[in-house]
Amino acid sequence: MTASETSPPGPAPVRLTPLRQVPAVDAGDDLAALIHAAADAEGLALSEGILVVCQKIISKAEGRMVHLGDVEPRDEAIRIAEEDGKDPRHVEIVLRESVRIVRRGRGVMICETRHGMVCANAGVDLSNTPGDDVAVLLPEDSDASARRLLASLAALGHAGLAVVVSDTFGRPWREGLVDVCIGSAGLAPIADIRGSRDWTGRELQVTTMATADQVAAAAGLLMVKDAGVPAVFVEGVPLGGDGGLADLLRNPAEDLFR
Amino acid sequence: MTASETSPPGPAPVRLTPLRQVPAVDAGDDLAALIHAAADAEGLALSEGILVVCQKIISKAEGRMVHLGDVEPRDEAIRIAEEDGKDPRHVEIVLRESVRIVRRGRGVMICETRHGMVCANAGVDLSNTPGDDVAVLLPEDSDASARRLLASLAALGHAGLAVVVSDTFGRPWREGLVDVCIGSAGLAPIADIRGSRDWTGRELQVTTMATADQVAAAAGLLMVKDAGVPAVFVEGVPLGGDGGLADLLRNPAEDLFR
Secondary structure, rough: OHHHHHHOOHHHHHHHEOOOOOOOOOOOOOHHHHHHHHHHHOOOOOOEEEEEEEHHHHHOOOOOEEEEOOOOHHHHHHHHHHHHOOOHHHHHHHHHEEEEEEEEOOOOOEEEEEEOOOEEHHHOOOOOOOOOOOOEEEOHHHHHHHHHHHHHHHOOOOEEEEEEEEEEEEOEEEEOOEEEEEEEEOOOOOEEEOOEOOOOOOEOOOOOOOOHHHHHHHHOOOOOOOOOOOOOEEOOOOOOEEEOHHEEEEEEEHHHOO | OHHHHHHHOOOOOOOEEEEEOOOOOOOOOOOOHHHHHHHHHHOOOOOOOEEEEHHHHHHHHHEEEEHHHHHOOOEEEEEEHHHHHHOHHHHHHHHEEEEEEEEOOEEEEEEEEEEOEEEEHHHHHHOOOOOOOOOOOOOOOOOHHHHHHHHHHHHHOOOEEEEEEEEEOOOOEEEEEEEEEEEOOOOOOOOEEOOOEOOOOOOOOOEEEOHHHHHHHHOOOOOOOOOOOOOEEOOOOOOOOOOOOOHHOOOOHOOOOO
């Protein structure tokens, strides 16, 4: 008998491997080459799986950084910064990256970004930056970033890959942050199980699972902020198709909290 | 040289193993014995790790089921059911399990449960039930359920375990559902990294990660609804302390969306 004849039906194990040797990334760096080398250092073939890469190193490689000294805050940014105890130049950058502020309070700005995501500070971050005077923005188009990385890794011989770009978001109602997908290539971000039946034969009420967000959250377990793990390789999750961020964003007209 | 001398610093891989041979569960079943046997069937020692168990089998084992035929809907339930095209008896059970309705629209009831969680239909589910006329409620106290299961598994020889009870929730702003923790024992649901510094030496802005929710989401990748995997064993994630659901719930007074 082969192993497959003796195994029970159902999914096989999932393995998450941290890429622990990606060096500090700066504008213009070849991320695919750095990840290729880091995977090699782990003895990891980096094929047939999902590479989760944190947004920060993609933004840095793409030069999505703004020196606060170059920023002239508008009146609204100065007012918000005074009320919330923030740097008005940081607030100015947040406003530039937002199409609107969904909610403000307790020193927090929940913004809808130009990409359609809702998150704190429009994803503009002051941590993990080369200097205290630099803000790191979200990638211009994280799906395109994922597609480029996927193509470059394929050119380096890595086959059967998908890429998920992850970022760390808060949620209403719950404490603590979780990692979510902000862009992808080579996998279906949403698994549509409408019409499926559960093990009693009843049609499922749950209709769609956010696979890419679950993958990002899983990888987040290894992206502990001071451990220097900006990428995680996930094996054992079916790719299920192709798609990007738009699949994960609820139509604002159908959203009860916007 | 030993492996630890050659390995780079940082976290080791995480492994998620599905328990594929847990049978259908009914009221009064000994869940620990069923899980013990299912782990054995996978060749899994079930020690030194986190056991994620879906809420549904815990609720069923605890008899948290209501026959719709036994339910007399109040006027409000009848009115909501008419407006939303629902079974008024289902709505009645949802209202009983709720302290208030946070938002209603598009046929969806977002409720604050008696436990303090905010979720659709107060977690009352009609799928995966023994018959079409039965609703499954959330456990009375999922932390207590997790503690009992942990103690029973310890008595069966499983050491170094933590238990996370997971359920599948929607989110504002994003499509698709993700699995979250609704109760735990033996691990710290929130990893507090305040005061930590990133790899450039700067103090982190991100202060707390929802470890238990990330663990639930990771396990959710294997709890595909028609695959019959109601439990997943997670190895490689530090337990970090002890705590429960209350750690994951935002104080309503500090919540911008309640």
